[in-house]
Amino acid sequence: MKRREFLKLSLAAGAAASLSSEARAQTPLKEIKIGYQKTGVLVIARQQALLEKRFGSKQIGIKWIEFTSGPPLLEAMSIGSVDLGAVGDTPPIFAQAANANIVYVAGSRITNGQGILVPANSSIRSISDLKGKRIGFTKGSSAHNVVIATLEKAGLTYEDITPVYLTPPDAGPAFANGSIEAWAVWDPYFAIGEKRQNGRILINAHEVAKTNSFYLANRDFANTHVRETREVIDGLAEAARWAEANRADVASALAAITGVPLEVQTVAANRASFLIGPVTDEIVTTQQAVADRFHKLGLIPKQIAVRDIVWRHMQS
Numbered sequence: 001m002k003r004r005e006f007l008k009l010s011l012a013a014g015a016a017a018s019l020s021s022e023a024r025a026q027t028p029l030k031e032i033k034i035g036y037q038k039t040g041v042l043v044i045a046r047q048q049a050l051l052e053k054r055f056g057s058k059q060i061g062i063k064w065i066e067f068t069s070g071p072p073l074l075e076a077m078s079i080g081s082v083d084l085g086a087v088g089d090t091p092p093i094f095a096q097a098a099n100a101n102i103v104y105v106a107g108s109r110i111t112n113g114q115g116i117l118v119p120a121n122s123s124i125r126s127i128s129d130l131k132g133k134r135i136g137f138t139k140g141s142s143a144h145n146v147v148i149a150t151l152e153k154a155g156l157t158y159e160d161i162t163p164v165y166l167t168p169p170d171a172g173p174a175f176a177n178g179s180i181e182a183w184a185v186w187d188p189y190f191a192i193g194e195k196r197q198n199g200r201i202l203i204n205a206h207e208v209a210k211t212n213s214f215y216l217a218n219r220d221f222a223n224t225h226v227r228e229t230r231e232v233i234d235g236l237a238e239a240a241r242w243a244e245a246n247r248a249d250v251a252s253a254l255a256a257i258t259g260v261p262l263e264v265q266t267v268a269a270n271r272a273s274f275l276i277g278p279v280t281d282e283i284v285t286t287q288q289a290v291a292d293r294f295h296k297l298g299l300i301p302k303q304i305a306v307r308d309i310v311w312r313h314m315q316s
Helices: 004-026 039-048 050-056 070-079 091-097 140-155 168-176 189-196 217-222 228-245 245-256 262-270 283-297
Strands: 032-035 061-064 083-089 102-110 114-119 134-137 162-165 181-185 197-204 211-218
Touching: 004 032, 032 039, 032 050, 032 181, 032 228, 039 050, 039 083, 039 228, 039 245, 050 061, 050 228, 070 083, 070 091, 070 102, 070 114, 070 211, 091 102, 091 283, 102 217, 102 228, 114 140, 114 189, 134 140, 134 168, 140 181, 140 211, 140 283, 168 181, 168 189, 181 283, 189 197, 189 262, 211 217, 211 228, 217 228, 228 245
Parallel strands: 032 061, 032 083, 134 162, 134 181
Antiparallel strands: 083 211, 102 211, 114 181, 114 197
């Protein structure tokens, strides 16, 4: 093939690809898929149909998909089965290290509502007592980070414990029957462990490290539907402001949607942080420290820069 013909074909192919991309971008959005867990602002927004009200006039539906933890939520998000969702600080670290197709679109500080539980009658009274013990938590979750930060505070290493990787629904029974000697988890499971499984709080996460939760989106979805992504975050911010001022109603809403008893959700709602804001430089720095911690321990395969996946359209 002559060079001139090759260039013509290449240019034509490029133009076709560009037109195809524009066509995809111009395809009307029919549905937004939201991934959520058993607590937090997304549950409130679902219960109040806030997003449905915002997008109904635009003929855009909202589909809610429940997950037990952040890692599978972000796996689904990366492949496009979920457009936007909320997770703790650690799942995005593991996801970014695995080249997931996601971006941070908003953040929220966690001041309470997660930590490490031990049985009420346990001989474990201090962090140093965790040495040699079996600690249950979800691998790659915010609880994973809490465990590592807690060990660091006591001068212990990851090798000083026996990690038992369990999802919250599996860890609860294991904690209750003594198969694990401590359980790192977040609300409402943290409150379930306290109220229903005879747990005692050994340490709250805020006592050992700054922690944040995040709202993330599939990168392609967010970049293609900038206005809609911002509109979702605005709707969730509205729900968050309401939640801060109406915690009793929050507990009722959470119980109604999730089936977790009102007594448990009341504990979770009363100590939760709801407000949503941008992913600030301070939050990025805190999150980078989490990423560096996991890389140093060899728990993620490569060094990552958190800032690389902060959504560039986050602020107007």
